[in-house]
Amino acid sequence: MGKMKKGLILSLSVASSILLATGCSSSTSSSESSSKDSKLPAVGATIYKFDDNFMSYVRRAMQDEAKGKINLMLNDSQNDQAKQIEQVDTLIAKGAKSLAINLVDPKSAQTIIDKAKPKDIPVIFFNKEPDASVLKGYDKAYFVGTTSSESGVLQGEMIAKAWEANKDKWDKNHDGKIQYVLLKGEPGHPDAEARTKYAVETVKDKGIGVEELAMDTAMWDATKATEKMDAWVAKYSDKIEFVIANNDGMALGAIASLEKAGYFSGDKFMPVVGVDAIPEALEMIENGKMVGSVLNDAKNQGKATIQLATNAANGKDVLDGTEWKLDDSKAVRVPYKIITKDNLQEGKDAYQ
Numbered sequence: 001m002g003k004m005k006k007g008l009i010l011s012l013s014v015a016s017s018i019l020l021a022t023g024c025s026s027s028t029s030s031s032e033s034s035s036k037d038s039k040l041p042a043v044g045a046t047i048y049k050f051d052d053n054f055m056s057y058v059r060r061a062m063q064d065e066a067k068g069k070i071n072l073m074l075n076d077s078q079n080d081q082a083k084q085i086e087q088v089d090t091l092i093a094k095g096a097k098s099l100a101i102n103l104v105d106p107k108s109a110q111t112i113i114d115k116a117k118p119k120d121i122p123v124i125f126f127n128k129e130p131d132a133s134v135l136k137g138y139d140k141a142y143f144v145g146t147t148s149s150e151s152g153v154l155q156g157e158m159i160a161k162a163w164e165a166n167k168d169k170w171d172k173n174h175d176g177k178i179q180y181v182l183l184k185g186e187p188g189h190p191d192a193e194a195r196t197k198y199a200v201e202t203v204k205d206k207g208i209g210v211e212e213l214a215m216d217t218a219m220w221d222a223t224k225a226t227e228k229m230d231a232w233v234a235k236y237s238d239k240i241e242f243v244i245a246n247n248d249g250m251a252l253g254a255i256a257s258l259e260k261a262g263y264f265s266g267d268k269f270m271p272v273v274g275v276d277a278i279p280e281a282l283e284m285i286e287n288g289k290m291v292g293s294v295l296n297d298a299k300n301q302g303k304a305t306i307q308l309a310t311n312a313a314n315g316k317d318v319l320d321g322t323e324w325k326l327d328d329s330k331a332v333r334v335p336y337k338i339i340t341k342d343n344l345q346e347g348k349d350a351y352q
């Protein structure tokens with residue numbers, strides 16, 4: 001730190017005290033700003049937990065977009081809704097002109113609005129969609145995310161297509177049906193609920209029979225998914241014909257478990273699908289350990305969140321100068337896309 005300070009003084013002869021102060025406080029984890037110029041409008045933001053694979057990419061996109069435009073005060077809510085509410089209090093006390101909130105509990109949107117609305121502070125919720133009725137209750141509340149059901153439908157289409165092409169090998173008990181296990185995200189999360197429902201429904205709609213061997217939540221988390229999968233492999237062994245995961249983190253966790261059980265070597269194979277198309281999953285698709293994923297566009301969701309929050313902080317129309325549109329529930333919805341070996345590059349490009 002001492003060296004760094006000196007370097008700053010030497011290299012920037014007109015270095016403002018702001019820069020130096022920034023250097024000194026950069027180790028605090030609760031307020032990790034990408035742009036700390038106090039002359040820029042202050043935007044307060046929370047991520048439900050930094051320790052979430054997909055959200056770390058959204059966070060990076062937010063920081064990139066914020067540079068030079070806003071003073072982004074970014075907090076790790078550490079998966080604790082009470083902590084997040086305290087963080088919002090602090091952000092408002094620090095003069096945030098708008099808020100970008102990734103809720104811990106999707107049901108807590110009203111609590112946040114109750115704090116922001118009396119002070120006329122706009123709120124951009126992102127990633128975890130609040131109930132439409134809650135957004136309606138405050139004209140300065142918006143959502144940036146996706147259409148949750150779309151990811152389920154696309155995942156189902158991908159499963160059906162892959163199954164049709166490979167069922168001679170994959171239908172191990174030759175009953176024409178897919179015996180699957182499903183790793184679910186956080187219960188009550190609109191993405192987890194919709195993906196679970198629509199992935200399976202879409203496969204059925206394509207005329208393919210399914211049988212659920214097991215389904216449980218692993219809370220979007222790779223380690224928890226490995227534990228679940230270990231238990232299922234022990235219980236069902238080669239009865240399992242497909243692993244459906246609500247996100248890539250859990251798909252990767254399942255693959256780790258399957259590898260321990262001897263899958264992906266010799267002719268022992270298990271089809272696994274996820275959602276997000278994070279770089280770690282793209283690698284698995286590339287080396288044949290994952291059938292595919294559904295791109296959840298972290299970059300554009302992070303970018304849109306900051307663009308709307310910046311406009312709001314500047315008292316402008318939230319869409320001013322952007323490429324986005326709001327639907328009738330005041331939401332910007334970034335589209336999903338199927339990613340398999342055939343279009344891997346599109347996934348890679350999205351995360352660059």
Ligand code: GAL
Pocket residue numbers: 052053054055127128185189191220246247248249275276296
């Ligand atoms: C989902 C994403 C998951 C997880 C979750 C957190 O959209 O697919 O991987 O990050 O958001 O809310």
Ligand code: CA
Pocket residue numbers: 171172173174175176177178179241
């Ligand atoms: Ca079967």
